[in-house]
Amino acid sequence: MAGLLMIRQDWEAAAKQQLDGLAKPPGSLGRLETLAVDICRIQQTLSPRVDQRRLVIFAADHGVTAEGVSAWPSAVTAAVRDTVVAGGAASSVLATVHHTECLVIDVGVLTAANQLNSGLVTARVRSGTRNLLVEPALTPEEFEQAVAIGQRAAEDAAANGMQVVIGGEIGIGNTTAASLVIALATGVVPRLVVGRGAGADDATWARKLAVVTMVWERYRTLWQTAPREVIPAVCGLEIAALAGFFIAAAARGLTIVVDGVVTTAALLIAEELAPRTRAQCLAAHAGAEPGHRVALEALRLRPYLDGWELRLGEGTGGLLLLPLMDAAVAMLTQMTTLAAVQQQLASQG
Amino acid sequence: MAGLLMIRQDWEAAAKQQLDGLAKPPGSLGRLETLAVDICRIQQTLSPRVDQRRLVIFAADHGVTAEGVSAWPSAVTAAVRDTVVAGGAASSVLATVHHTECLVIDVGVLTAANQLNSGLVTARVRSGTRNLLVEPALTPEEFEQAVAIGQRAAEDAAANGMQVVIGGEIGIGNTTAASLVIALATGVVPRLVVGRGAGADDATWARKLAVVTMVWERYRTLWQTAPREVIPAVCGLEIAALAGFFIAAAARGLTIVVDGVVTTAALLIAEELAPRTRAQCLAAHAGAEPGHRVALEALRLRPYLDGWELRLGEGTGGLLLLPLMDAAVAMLTQMTTLAAVQQQLASQG
Numbered sequence: 147m148a149g150l151l152m153i154r155q156d157w158e159a160a161a162k163q164q165l166d167g168l169a170k171p172p173g174s175l176g177r178l179e180t181l182a183v184d185i186c187r188i189q190q191t192l193s194p195r196v197d198q199r200r201l202v203i204f205a206a207d208h209g210v211t212a213e214g215v216s217a218w219p220s221a222v223t224a225a226v227r228d229t230v231v232a233g234g235a236a237s238s239v240l241a242t243v244h245h246t247e248c249l250v251i252d253v254g255v256l257t258a259a260n261q262l263n264s265g266l267v268t269a270r271v272r273s274g275t276r277n278l279l280v281e282p283a284l285t286p287e288e289f290e291q292a293v294a295i296g297q298r299a300a301e302d303a304a305a306n307g308m309q310v311v312i313g314g315e316i317g318i319g320n321t322t323a324a325s326l327v328i329a330l331a332t333g334v335v336p337r338l339v340v341g342r343g344a345g346a347d348d349a350t351w352a353r354k355l356a357v358v359t360m361v362w363e364r365y366r367t368l369w370q371t372a373p374r375e376v377i378p379a380v381c382g383l384e385i386a387a388l389a390g391f392f393i394a395a396a397a398r399g400l401t402i403v404v405d406g407v408v409t410t411a412a413l414l415i416a417e418e419l420a421p422r423t424r425a426q427c428l429a430a431h432a433g434a435e436p437g438h439r440v441a442l443e444a445l446r447l448r449p450y451l452d453g454w455e456l457r458l459g460e461g462t463g464g465l466l467l468l469p470l471m472d473a474a475v476a477m478l479t480q481m482t483t484l485a486a487v488q489q490q491l492a493s494q495g
Numbered sequence: 496m497a498g499l500l501m502i503r504q505d506w507e508a509a510a511k512q513q514l515d516g517l518a519k520p521p522g523s524l525g526r527l528e529t530l531a532v533d534i535c536r537i538q539q540t541l542s543p544r545v546d547q548r549r550l551v552i553f554a555a556d557h558g559v560t561a562e563g564v565s566a567w568p569s570a571v572t573a574a575v576r577d578t579v580v581a582g583g584a585a586s587s588v589l590a591t592v593h594h595t596e597c598l599v600i601d602v603g604v605l606t607a608a609n610q611l612n613s614g615l616v617t618a619r620v621r622s623g624t625r626n627l628l629v630e631p632a633l634t635p636e637e638f639e640q641a642v643a644i645g646q647r648a649a650e651d652a653a654a655n656g657m658q659v660v661i662g663g664e665i666g667i668g669n670t671t672a673a674s675l676v677i678a679l680a681t682g683v684v685p686r687l688v689v690g691r692g693a694g695a696d697d698a699t700w701a702r703k704l705a706v707v708t709m710v711w712e713r714y715r716t717l718w719q720t721a722p723r724e725v726i727p728a729v730c731g732l733e734i735a736a737l738a739g740f741f742i743a744a745a746a747r748g749l750t751i752v753v754d755g756v757v758t759t760a761a762l763l764i765a766e767e768l769a770p771r772t773r774a775q776c777l778a779a780h781a782g783a784e785p786g787h788r789v790a791l792e793a794l795r796l797r798p799y800l801d802g803w804e805l806r807l808g809e810g811t812g813g814l815l816l817l818p819l820m821d822a823a824v825a826m827l828t829q830m831t832t833l834a835a836v837q838q839q840l841a842s843q844g
Contacts, residue, residue, distance in 0.1 A: 169578050170585050171566070171693040175811065176783065176804030217520070225836050229518050234831025236519050243825040244818065257843075344520040434525065452802050455525030462524065469593065469818030476592040482583030487574050494606075 154187050154425065161186035161478070168481040175477060177450060181428070182474040188401045188426050189309070193479060196401065196471045199310035200247040200303050201461045202391060203230060203237060204296065206254035206383035207274030208319030209283065215322045215354040217345040220274070223318045224257040230316070230460065231259070231266045237314060237460035244468045246312070251299060253292050254383035255316075269295045271383050278323065279357050282379035289378035289386050293419075296390025304398040310471070311395050312403040312430075313412065314461025315384045318344075321435060322354055323382045324411035328437040329362050330369045330376065331414040332444040336362050341407070341435035344457065373418050381415070388412030393419060396426035403471075404429050404447065405464040406456065407438035414441055430467035433457050503536050503774065510535035510827070517830045524826060526799060530777070531823040537750045537775050538658070542828060545750065545820045548659035549596040549652050550810045551740060552579060552586060553645065555603035555732035556623030557668030558632065564671045564703040566694040569623070573606040575665045579809065580608070580615045586663060586809035593817045595661070600648060602641050603732035604665075618644045620732050627672065628706050631728035638727035638735050642768075645739025653747040659820070660744050661752040661779075662761065663810025664733045667693075670784060672731045673760035674707050677786040679718045679725065680763040681793040685711050688786035690756070693806065722767050730764065737761035742768060745775035752820075753778050753796065754813035755805065756787035763790055779816035782806050 161183040166172045173179060185194045205227045207220045229235040230250050233242075241248040251267045252259065256274050259266055271291045275283035284292070303311050321343035329336045336358040342351050365376045378386075389412045395402050397420070404410055404427050416423040424445045431451035432439045442449055450470065456463045510532040515521045522528060534543045554576045556569045578584040579599050582591075590597040600616045601608065605623050608615055620640045624632035633641070652660050670692035678685045685707040691700055714725045727735075738761045744751050746769070753759055753776050765772040773794045780800035781788045791798055799819065805812045 168585075169575075169583065170807055174693060174805070174807040175585060176806065177802065178805070178815070221840060225840050226518075228839070229831055229836055232831070234518065234829075234835075236517075236524060236826055236830060239825045239829045240822050242829075243821050344523060451800075453526065456523070456527070457525065458519055458523040466527070466819060466822060469821075470815060472592050472818075473589050473815060476588045477585055480583075480588045480591075481585060482578055482581070486583075487578055490577070491570060491574050 153190065157190050158183055158187045160192055164192055164478060167483050167485065169484050169487045178470070178474050178477060181450060181470060182478040184428055185401060185471060185474060194475055195309045196475050198308050199468060200249060200308045201237065201241050201312040201314055201465060202299050202303065203250045203314035203316060203461055204384035204387040205250060205252050205316040207256045208317055208323060208382055209275045209277035210279055210322050210357060211319040212277050213279055213353060213357050214350060215357055216319045216343060217347065217350055218318050220256055220318050223316055224255050226316045227252060227255055228259060231263045235460060236458055236462050237465065240462055240465040244465050246465060246468060251295065251387065253295055253387045275382055278361055278380055283323065284378040284381055284383065284386065286378050289381060292383045292386035293390035296387035297394035300391045300394035300398060300400065303395065304400060308400060310401045310403060312405060312461045312464035313388045313391050313409045314405055314464065315388060315408045315459055317382055317384050320382050320384065320408050322358060323380060323385060324408040325358050325437050326361055326380045327385070327411040327414060328441045329358065330365060330380065331418065332440055334440045339437035339440055341437060377415055377418070385412045385415065389415040389419060392416040392423050396420070396423040400426065402427045403464040403467055405461045406433045406459050407435035407441065408459060410438055410441040410445070413445060417445065428467065431456055431463040433463060502539065506539050507532055507536045509541055513541055513827060516832050516834065518833050518836045527819070527823050527826060530799060530819060531827040533777055534750060534820060534823060543824055544658045545824050547657050548817060549598060549657045550586065550590050550661040550663055550814060551648050551652065552597070552599045552663035552665060552810055553733035553736040554599060554601050554665040556605045557666055557672060557731055558624045558626035559628060559671050559706060560668040561626050562628055562702060562706050563699060564706055565668045565692060566696065566699055567667050569605055569667050572665055572667045573604050576601060576604055577608060579665070580612045584809060585807055585811050586814065589811055589814040593814050595814060595817060600644065600736065602644055602736045624731055627710055627729055632672065633727040633730055633732065633735065635727050638730060641732045641735035642739035645736035646743035649740045649743035649747060649749065652744065653749060657749060659750045659752060661754060661810045661813035662737045662740050662758045663754055663813065664737060664757045664808055666731055666733050669731050669733065669757050671703055671707060672729060672734060673757040674786050675710055675729045676734070676760040676763060677790045678707065678711050679714060679729065680767065681789055683789045688789055690784035690786060726764055726767070734761045734764065738764040738768065741765040741772050745769070745772040749775065751776045752813040752816055754810045755782045755808050756784035756790065757808060759787055759790040759794070762794060766794065777816065780805055780812040782812060
């Protein structure tokens with residue numbers, strides 16, 4: 147592990163050295179240079195590639211919606227799943243414009259899709275989670291099944307030549323589960339974590355906070371000693387699948403782009419199950435949910451798009467970082483060197 | 496003028512209405528939605544286009560470099576000009592990756608280019624400005640000539656079917672002139688405006704601040720009553736050309752992407768000469784120079800890429816906004832509507 151750490155730091159230093167040798171004042175491209183360094187460190191090369199990329203969106207429903215924690219009914223999960231597959235959702239449109247494959251995996255939406263489509267994989271563990279307020283959301287076996295589906299999705303991406311993967315999610319009620327995971331994993335109280343998800347009003351938000359606080363009180367002591375026992379009880383199927391997706395993508399050396407509050411909660415779980423998964427990750431943005439920033443800070447990931455107030459999910463924030471990654475890699479690999487310009491100056495002088 | 500204002504506000508409202516009718520929670524794409532609204536307002540359509548775009552980089556030298564205000568010698572201006580034209584500069588590489596034409600116009604570099612290239616236009620008003628500390632940098636006639644070159648460049652862009660233009664600049668010493676323009680135009684004292692440009696050390700920065708402060712004291716009263724008399728005295732040739740470029744681009748209805756501190760200073764001049772030029776502009780980022788944010792606030796332009804700490808110039812920051820504009824337009828024009836999804840839900844329910 148120490149050896150791997152050394153090597154990563156060496157790639158970071160080598161990338162900085164290469165950037166400082168390019169025809170520009172050192173550091174003058176700011177965060178674009180940081181992005182290039184991050185990609186070199188993650189891919190362990192000075193010739194990184196980010197052009198083969200896939201967004202995998204995991205979709206599932208949440209029993210906790212019975213408590214009135216969401217602005218939208220559970221039926222919307224299936225509708226969004228079908229809209230993404232049909233190509234009309236925000237994620238489908240942004241994936242096309244930024245040259246990214248888009249795949250949806252149904253790991254537990256209440257209603258199964260009624261038609262076959264090459265953009266949809268059906269791997270349903272169960273029809274939605276149980277209501278986490280009244281009983282554990284998932285059994286340990288169900289949790290493991292969902293994790294394994296995510297892992298296979300990452301292995302398939304690697305086998306198909308992807309260099310970059312984005313995790314996305316669809317699931318009415320899933321910011322409730324994500325807030326709970328973040329509060330438990332970071333030790334930050336629910337009041338500072340729970341937000342309005344896809345548009346909760348004051349009353350809905352108050353119910354959501356009450357639910358998260360009650361379940362957080364139930365598990366916070368056990369989390370200290372046995373987090374893996376708690377995780378299935380508060381998790382979502384798509385969150386578990388995302389955790390598996392991140393773990394296997396990191397193990398395969400892929401570059402992972404993390405999107406919003408729900409995928410970042412999944413990364414906290416991944417980090418718990420497989421430490422240093424986060425070292426393969428780039429945080430695309432800090433979204434509108436307060437818990438998102440809390441989770442990113444705990445993971446020591448600095449978001450690239452700050453102040454964009456995104457709260458849609460589906461991987462949309464992750465997709466927006468891709469062309470900036472293209473720019474970072476092009477800068478690193480295609481610019482003239484300072485030495486070449488100096489030689490030219492000397493020959494003219 | 497009131498009529499035009501009404502129409503613009505109507506387009507803004509219409510764009511918001513269209514966005515709220517798409518298959519996503521209202522406002523859930525945050526700043527990406529703001530960007531779409533801005534583009535609709537600027538282009539006065541709900542079917543905006545941003546795919547035909549050109550970066551025009553104006554290059555010139557500055558006599559004030561004799562005062563030791565810059566980290567780099569004036570010879571670097573010609574070297575950067577030639578590197579951009581040869582395709583190896585940061586701006587050339589980013590323009591290629593983001594599908595943008597790139598054109599350099601030499602309006603007064605000390606050394607003329609010694610070869611013909613289709614990416615370079617030679618329209619030299621004079622070889623660099625005079626030293627603005629000891630005499631006016633430009634005569635009113637020279638200033639007007641540079642402005643006219645910029646105007647013709649915008650008219651050429653419009654005639655060639657461009658929808659979007661970015662203004663860029665090359666000019667060792669030009670953050671000194673830009674700081675002076677910003678301090679005079681905004682009333683903010685030089686100490687809060689002057690930065691380190693392309694990498695000034697403490698001593699260089701102190702000289703730069705002293706120069707800006709002395710010239711600012713000389714002109715600040717005259718600026719209150721007759722800013723147009725002052726502008727040529729403190730301006731650069733590339734800054735004057737950029738002002739003309741922005742004025743004519745705005746008059747032609749083009750969408751203007753503003754880059755760093757120098758181009759934003761040019762926009763302050765443009766706004767002085769032709770009020771409401773700023774209404775056609777998008778601010779790509781807030782750069783590392785303190786004066787950049789001061790100028791953007793005076794222009795009431797909120798930067799999209801915040802915290803990116805860019806300080807290269809050449810239009811590089813502007814180029815980074817383009818793929819996000821692509822995303823904003825695709826979202827606005829290609830997503831499924833909420834009504835279509837609701838119809839689908841009703842037919843299944």
